Amino acid sequence: EAGVTQFPSHSVIEKGQTVTLRCDPISGHDNLYWYRRVMGKEIKFLLHFVKESKQDESGMPNNRFLAERTGGTYSTLKVQPAELEDSGVYFCASSQAGGLGRTQYFGPGTRLLVL
Amino acid sequence: SQKIEQNSEALNIQEGKTATLTCNYTNYSPAYLQWYRQDPGRGPVFLLLIRENEKEKRKERLKVTFDTTLKQSLFHITASQPADSATYLCALGGSSNTGKLIFGQGTTLQVKP
Numbered sequence: 697e698a699g700v701t702q703f704p705s706h707s708v709i710e711k712g713q714t715v716t717l718r719c720d721p722i723s724g725h726d727n728l729y730w731y732r733r734v735m736g737k738e739i740k741f742l743l744h745f746v747k748e749s750k751q752d753e754s755g756m757p758n759n760r761f762l763a764e765r766t767g768g769t770y771s772t773l774k775v776q777p778a779e780l781e782d783s784g785v786y787f788c789a790s791s792q793a794g795g796l797g798r799t800q801y802f803g804p805g806t807r808l809l810v811l
Numbered sequence: 812s813q814k815i816e817q818n819s820e821a822l823n824i825q826e827g828k829t830a831t832l833t834c835n836y837t838n839y840s841p842a843y844l845q846w847y848r849q850d851p852g853r854g855p856v857f858l859l860l861i862r863e864n865e866k867e868k869r870k871e872r873l874k875v876t877f878d879t880t881l882k883q884s885l886f887h888i889t890a891s892q893p894a895d896s897a898t899y900l901c902a903l904g905g906s907s908n909t910g911k912l913i914f915g916q917g918t919t920l921q922v923k924p
Contacts, residue, residue, distance in 0.1 A: 700854070727910055739855070739900070739914040752909035753836070758914050797843040797862065797904055802854030805918065 700803035702788050708744070708809045714776040717806045721790030725753075727801060728771050729791075730763060732786035740763075745771060746793075747809070758781075778810045815818045815915035816903055820853055823921045832886040832918045834901030839913070841903035844877055844880040846886050849898045849917065858899075859886075 701720045709715050709734040721728050730742040742761070743753040747768035756763070761780070776784055785807050789800040814833045820836050834844070843862045847855035861868045861877045861884070865917040868875045888895050898919045902912040 704893050723917070729910065729912075731912075731914075738916045741911045741913070744911060752907075752911055789854075791910060796906065796910075797845065797860045798908065798910060799857045800858070802847075802856070804852070804854050 697721070700788055700790055700801050702786075702803040702806050703761045704806060705804065706746070706807045706809075708811065709778055710811050711780055712777045714774065715778055715808060717775075717786055717788075717808070718775070719771045719788030719803060721788070722801055724792070725790035725801075726768070726793040727791040727798065727800075728765060729789040730773055731789065731802075732768040732784050733805075734781070739787065742773075775808075778808075780810050783808055783810045813903075813905060813913055815836070815839075815901060815913060817899075817915040818918040819916060821919040821921055823923065826892060826922055826924050828891055830888040830891050830895070830920055830922070832899050832901075834884040834886065834915055836882050836903060836915075839882075839884035839903060839905075840879070841854050841913075843904045844884050845902045845912065846873075846875060846884075847900040847902060847906065855900055888920075893918075893922045893924050896920055898915055905919065912917075 703718045728745040734737045741755040744751045747764045785805040789802045791798040815885045846858045877886045898917040900917040901915040
């Protein structure tokens with residue numbers, strides 16, 4: 697069974713540009729999460745989808761970040777316009793439906809560097 | 812605000828010994844706690860889950876304890892091996908309908924042969 701995949705693995709952009717990150721969850725997983733780790737800090741929650749609906753977007757930093765999950769399958773996270781402080785590793789995770797504490801399966805992350 | 816503390820310094824131990832990692836938290840009452848392993852350049856990998864009403868969980872060479880009074884979890888790796896060298900992350904989850912996890916910064920374990 698394929699795991700969570702993320703694309704691209706690395707992205708280097710200039711301040712002010714737009715970047716779109718993609719996440720393909722494990723097939724059949726209703727729950728999809730985005731997290732971010734900035735240099736020297738802990739992994740922080742951004743948002744949670746259940747199928748195509750946003751269940752919790754309390755961790756989204758500001759309105760420059762837009763996440764979508766059309767059709768309840770893959771998800772995209774767009775940063776527009778990117779700022780220097782957006783640099784970090786963006787992780788996507790997915791889990792099966794139902795119950796507390798379901799195992800979250802993480803992708804390898806997208807390393808974003810904003811210059 | 813919610814805070815999770817893990818040993819920021821790397822833990823170096825000899826192969827065959829037991830590694831013990833600590834996770835302390837404040838201003839939070841988690842419904843469950845998870846431990847993850849992360850290798851360089853990879854995403855976290857789930858290891859163990861322990862719920863608030865459980866004191867201890869075991870899986871092969873791994874053992875987790877959870878003390879909600881002390882607000883602390885201990886993670887033990889017995890008979891450690893060089894392959895156990897990695898960063899170990901503690902993550903807390905709440906009782907709401909979201910699967911949002913709050914992570915600690917992680918502790919790096921180095922097992923020397």
